[in-house]
Amino acid sequence: MIRVKEKIRYDVNVHREKNKLILLNARRGITFDENDDKNDTFTIQDVHNIALEIKKKKTITRNHLKLLKHAFLNGQEFILEFFRVQGAFDSLLHYTSSNDDALQLAAFECFCNMSLGDNKTCIKLAKLITPYLMVHINSLNFNISSISIWTLGNISDSSETACVLLQNQNFFEALVNCLKNSTCDEVIQNTFYALKLMLKTYISQLKIEILNDLLQTCLERSKTWKESFWIIYQISCRQDFALHDDHLMRHLLNSIHSDDELVDIKFLIPILRTFGNIIALDQSNNSANTFLFALKSQGPIIRHILIQNKSINLSNECAWLLGNVFNSLHINNFNDNNVINADYFEEVCSYFFV
Known part of the structure; x- marks a missing residue:
């Protein structure tokens, strides 16, 4: 019995180490033939x-x-x-x-x-190498450009202090410009990666103007780069950044269905979360009403996506979004003279809970 327990413990540890290496390699931003080493x-x-x-x-x-x-x-x-x-x-x-x-x-x-080291190492790196890597962000050598962006992105994930050092060199603005102008897929992919990490750590300190610039760039890129929706979602998390804009709401709703192809469910997640954030921060009822009326045409599409991906549970996201909608409309009783009655409530829920 003891040997069996030891064997199980050994197998679990080996499995953990393998997963750790997989995660570590994914964050390195480079590929290599493991057989060589x-x-x-x-x-x-x-x-x-x-x-x-x-x-x-x-x-x-x-x-x-x-x-x-x-x-x-x-x-x-x-x-x-x-x-x-x-x-x-x-x-x-x-x-x-x-x-x-x-x-x-x-x-x-x-x-x-x-740059996968601890906070102290990343702060040291930020001080020593940021100026050199910033020079290469727009390099015509796309391999060098990509790895520079990836490295600085890793550093930005370490701490707010590291982000301050990067931003002293206008790193975030450089990322937005890369997203606007780059024609290399690898550079764009790594730029999205770095933006996610920088926003996660430093969004509260960034200027509204540059966030607006990034938002517009992501909306333009969203047709070909679905990663844009995750960036839009992160921007919507900033409490003092009002996004209740009819154009944005329509764009996100239209993005759920385009060119007769249903959007991948992993990009439906940030879209739903963005709706929830927009509605929660909107002091008026406009965003909630716009969203509910749009569900008449887009609701069945959302339902179809969820049905096709039943292995992925989005119940929490859907419940949180609907909660924000009904909280925004101050609905307490579905049988009163409110805009929404119990029948419509049941219809709306049917789109999200399958």
Whole structure:
């Protein structure tokens, strides 16, 4: 019995470690062939030795930096060991200006993995590398541009202090401009990633004007980039940013169904949440009424999406949205002379609870 318990405990730990690595690799922003490194093991001494070689400016190859970037994934202590070797960081930064494209990209990837360190590490990185990475955000080398955006996005997720340092270099404005002007899919995808993290940590400190600019950009991008709806939802979470605008409401409703193709359910989630936020912050009844009237045409479509995706439970989102609608309209009794009667209430609920 004891052996069985030990085996189960061992299997659970292995499963957790695998999931941890999957999550970590997803946040790195770069891909690699894991088979190439399946036998590689890293020690603190290995990082120390590579740091010394970089510091002494010996012949450093892409493979050296590849080993280093993988070593940084082993934990915070590996990153700290690299920092302890005086001059190694500055020398690594020097390689971001290398004429060798492969070596240059590998150096950027090292910084990307370092940005997965703790808050203190990210603040240090924000101070040291932000000006260099900001120069490369609009680089014609899309690989460098993408990894720069991804790295700064990781840093912005660490703390509000790190965001302040990034914003001193106008990082958020640079992201909005990338979203407006970039023609590279990878750059746009990474820009959405960085925007999500920056908004999550720092939205309350951003100026209303730049949020408005981002909102309009996301509305324009939403036809081809559905990630826009998550950004719109995050903007709608700001309490002092009123979004009760008929045009926005209509745009979101129309986005649920376009070109005879139903929107993916994962993008229906932020749309429903955005409706809930807009209605909750609207002091008038306009947004709630606009939404309810629109349900006459869009409600069956929403119902169809939910029926097709019964494996995903959106009951909480739907209940919260309807609660905000009826709270906004001050409905206490469905049998009185209010705008909505019990029959219509039942019809509305039928669209959302399937």
